[in-house]
Amino acid sequence: MTAPVLTTPTAGRHTHIERALAARRPGRADIEAPFAPLERRALRMLPRLAALRPAVGATPLVPVSSRAGRGTVWLKAEAANMTGTVKARTAYALLCAAVARSGTAGVRLVEYSGGSLALALAEMCAVLGLDLHLAVPHGSPDRLVGVLRRHGAQVTHGPQGAGFLGAMDEAVRIAEREERHLLLQHCAPEAVAVHRERTGTEISARLAQEGIRPVALAAAVGSAGTLVGTTQALRTRWPGCTPVAVFPAEAPYGDGRAPGGARRMNGTGGLGHGLRQPLLAPYEDDFTFAETGYPQALEAMRLLRRTHRVAVSSSAAGAWLSASRIVDQGPRGRHAVAVAAGRGTAEEWADAADH
Template identity: 40%
Template structure:
């Protein structure tokens, strides 16, 4: 395993995670009173469809949470709300203009946080990899959000390290660290996970699987499902080009969106805390995920992003090995970018 030469002292990316009570972590009533538009955004979150999706003949049934139905269009709307509300709670009753947030993102978090920037008046700066689609960069520019682009060849870990360096060198910026803030997991436990339980009704899920970005969705939902179904199996999905706990330096290869290991043996803190619970980690190449976007659209007429497509591919692999009476639950985080769909010709 090669050590990460850019890891700062007390690296948040390598600190242990301890879950917190969602009711306490998400107590944002005072923030809502000061920022009614943020309360309105929260009211529009969630209640997304749990959709039956194509499985394999004779295999387990697959259902997926359709997170593009959130206000800005992805599962990161939930995370962005919790992170911004938490930052405003810490900021207290000082003017919003005195708070300047700095966030790293693979794409969807930036879109969601930039929307919240416009309704709260909080300036938000983003560190993104240079593979970010033009449509996203145009959106961020239109919302007045500064962007620092880092070379895509350095991998997503370098995006995180760049944000950490900026925060250390420019103390006027408050770093929003999605990989370590417990409100990330709490939000998915209290909303995404609870919604899935309500949508399931009297059905019993056998397997929960999700792609790992920060790990907030995988672990938050897992905590909610295990509270009712302690025997449920959990599987993490990451790109084959950048697998979870990869011991080598990041390769910089293109991966499916919003997910991936960091390299140098670094494991996402939320997931590392549950390594003893997660039964397997599966890997999907970018070309396979990209092709599956088109395949799913041809079958259903529904657009899904590449991380959703990766989840679907792995779900089908497990469905083929499980009886038809079994139920697999997964999540479709977003619909993908206009650039991807143009390349697919759909």
């Protein structure tokens, strides 16, 4: 699938983030650089980071049946991380990189997030004593904003009607105005590297131990670090494993429309205005793309809880559905992996109950 490339500013509304994405867009060599040396430098500069390391990673791999019951989908249960989502891994990698590259343990930070990454960064920065300013989309739940502020983070809302892209743009403005280091998750090669060296390696080791060859890996895409890094690890061992980039039907990859307010799988989606995730764009021809609507994801959340007693987020449910489609189309007894980003927010489960 080839998505459009943005060539002109989007009516002047998001020019700050467009410039930042263009300026820091990583190449393949950046994305494929190792994480471990960066982590070692960060730990020397800020030893308190070592306290976070045991609480991130080593999450279970849980087998459940595919949607039609013809095979098995192994859920990488990222709710076992500190802060309860896969974004704990991303936050840890971003903080290591910020400390190592800034040259100071007192780096002042800013980042944008719709929820899970914000929670992870706020909790970790509270432990580390780092000054954090977060930009969140207009209309973010009061529950989320309250938790972020209790952790000591400053919180600013993006403009009304601008969606997630508006929060991204606001974060760049804050970075310029307050002279803060912008983490910029969408251009962070360390977010790929940590999943290649940790998440993907964990999955590969467990499946190899079980004697299983996965036919597919599915993960819902926000910044794409989880999917790209985990794919790189699994395809080193199993080159024929099909990687599936799961997007919400409400906001597909490279979506040319302006960002909308339609509910969708949390933490996922195209950015709007034809922008593509910079961590995914160099590899997009290597991926299969799938779309799942929010109502279908909610239905899958309920089904997994009812039939397997597993609580997952809407994005995890979407990944399970996409992995199931591949497994169920072939011979019986095949296996796939789906990244289960978390257990789901209170708002998602309320939507699932009402649907």
